[in-house]
Amino acid sequence: MDNSLPPYLERLNDRQREAVLAINGPVSVLAGAGSGKTAVLTTRTYHLIRKGIPAEKILAVTFTNKAAREMRERIARMLDVHEGRDRRPGAYGLPFIATFHGLGRELLETYGSIMGIPRHFCVYDRDDSKSAIRKALKELEVDPKEISPAAILARISKAKSEGMTLPEFREKFGRESFRTRIVAEAWTKYEETLKKEKALDFDDLIMLPVRLLERHEDVRELVQKRFTYLHIDEYQDTSVLQGRLVQLMAGEKQNLFVVADVDQAIYTWRNATIENLLSFSETYPGTKTIILEHNYRSTKTIVEAANQIIQINQNRNKDKRSVTNNPDGERITIHAAGNAEEEASWVAREVSRSSFPLEEVAILYRTNAQSRALEEAFLHAQIPYRLLGTRFFDRKEVKDVLAWARLVLEPDREADRIRAVQSPSRGIGKVTLGKITAGRIEELRPSDRAKVESFEKVVRELGDAAETLPPSAFLKLVIEKSGMETALLKEGEEGQDRLENIKELGALASRHDETPGRDGISAFLADSALASDQDEMDRPLEAKKKGVTLMTVHAAKGLEFDMVFVTGLEEGLFPHENMAEEERDEEEERRLFYVAVTRAKKRLVLTLARIRRVYGTDFFSEPSQFLRDIDPSLVSFLEADEYEDVIQI
Secondary structure, eight states: OOOOOOHHHHTSOHHHHHHHHOOSSOEEEEEOTTSOHHHHHHHHHHHHHHTTOOGGGEEEEESSHHHHHHHHHHHHHHTTOOTTSOOOTTSTTOOEEEEHHHHHHHHHHHHGGGGTOOTTOEEEOHHHHHHHHHHHHHHTTOOTTTSOHHHHHHHHHHHHHTTOOHHHHHHHHTTTOHHHHHHHHHHHHHHHHHHHTTEEETTHHHHHHHHHHHHOHHHHHHHHHHOOEEEESSGGGOBHHHHHHHHHHHTTTOOEEEEEOGGGOOOGGGTBOTHHHHTHHHHSTTOEEEEEOBOSSSOHHHHHHHHHHHTTOSSSOTTOOOBOOSOOOSOEEEEEEEEHHHHHHHHHHHHHHOOSOGGGEEEEESSGGGHHHHHHHHHHTTOOEEETTSOGGGSHHHHHHHHHHHHHHOTTOHHHHHHHHTSSOOSOOHHHHHHHHTTOGGGSOHHHHHHHHHHHHHHHHHHHHHTTSOHHHHHHHHHHHTSHHHHHHTTHHHHHHHHHHHHHHHHHHGGGTTSOSHHHHHHHHHHHHTOOHHHHHTSHHHHHOOSEEEEEHHHHTTOOEEEEEEOOOBTBBTTBTTOOSSHHHHHHHHHHHHHHHTTEEEEEEEEEEEEEEETTEEEEOOBOGGGGGSOGGGEEESSTTHIIIIIOO
């Protein structure tokens, strides 16, 4: 008898193999940083297909489009999917792999008509939502300086993430205070705008599928039969509502495989809760729990420092401690600079002295405000860099093209019509725009009516093309027929740069070319609205750039680099001073530091400034308490007096 394992299982360690072979029932995999969780998820999916489970019955959910795309490509390679074959999620032998919001969109597009949801709804991003709230406040004659649109939207988002409807919010909080009354009134007008524009926001993409499955047993049964094996990545970052959605989809069979690490739970401010993970075995009796402890990413020094940092937290699995067979590597460097500018200059010099490729170097910080000094230092040192956080999809010219595309799919969208008719300018003024939106075109002067009719003709022609064209070809046609290409070419070098940006939309849209027509275009538009900071790195033009990566620690989650700088390690900054006094919040800041440290594979550098300027005033800084948690034997100080100053023993 041949007991040899197939090659795809031989590559795994014992714990990883145990996870892959645990097919039926609920399975919880507690995966430490760098423990190969993606390999486990992809191999288990492949193994299920090898065992005869149809690929379209398998669902995998992760937290970024980038991670979903990479997982899909890895499984495709394992299945030897050839170029040119349909790679849509769930099509032709591939599982459905998406983010939670992508899954929500799929459920609503497929089954949402029973709730009156149009198939080709558009998804409002945060900027769209803020604009709608700002408009609502104006109608309510509320000064946005008194109550900001962002604050109103955050309160609405929190309520939706808890599964609360507008009537329920009004009943519970509507009479509580002036502020909550304004929230309720603004929410009312916001929902009217969403309905008029045939749009949903981020929170709707989770709340509405939960409501759909809870209220419609027939749909719930269809979904449970459609997806019989569920995989959820980063389960520690799920919200209460996302946990409920998973439970509804798992049904009685509960073939649910979750991968999580409570030590990397850093999104409670996005309504994530680690309770979903901590109570998993109670929610799903008979759960098999597997711990992946072996770190394949980092040196022994970095792994040991990470263990020392996170073991102080109480709300975690005490049995999980990372180990590695990697070499000891370099000791961790700690450097205290005089101020933020000196810190940034020192970081730039260290990067220039390093032998690591620039694309293998990351500079992490707790808040976006820290990036200014770092950018200036890298510009001065002539070191190329890329800054995550300035979203490609937030650029005006990109939003203009997307507005055109959304309008073509749904010509009744007023906000998109107003934006498109001015992109580029057609000599149609505000008065004319007002009459258009009010449906009083017959009142227009002949010259203005001719301009409007010319615009409407372009929209109709693009609408005809949208029926059959692949998304990338459709975007190219939009850029051409809208007149944007011609207009930008007249703007010189700046216009050329903006034209390159909108042309890149075609490259991004090509990922959906296997689904020509309106469905593919709609899927591309949804991906655009749901893009995260990490998706910036995955853009075709951005991926070709060589340079150091600057980003917040939150944005770095799931990434890894040979050399990592964690900057601004001062009390009040990291851990952040807005951290509440509750133990749970303090532990989240420590988890965030743990995430930062574990991004490093070969060299880790921790820096701080003795003086930092905040709102024009210089403040003396105390070194972060986190630095004292690392054993001095793992640390290298560049100056003799830094040991006592920084560690304060």
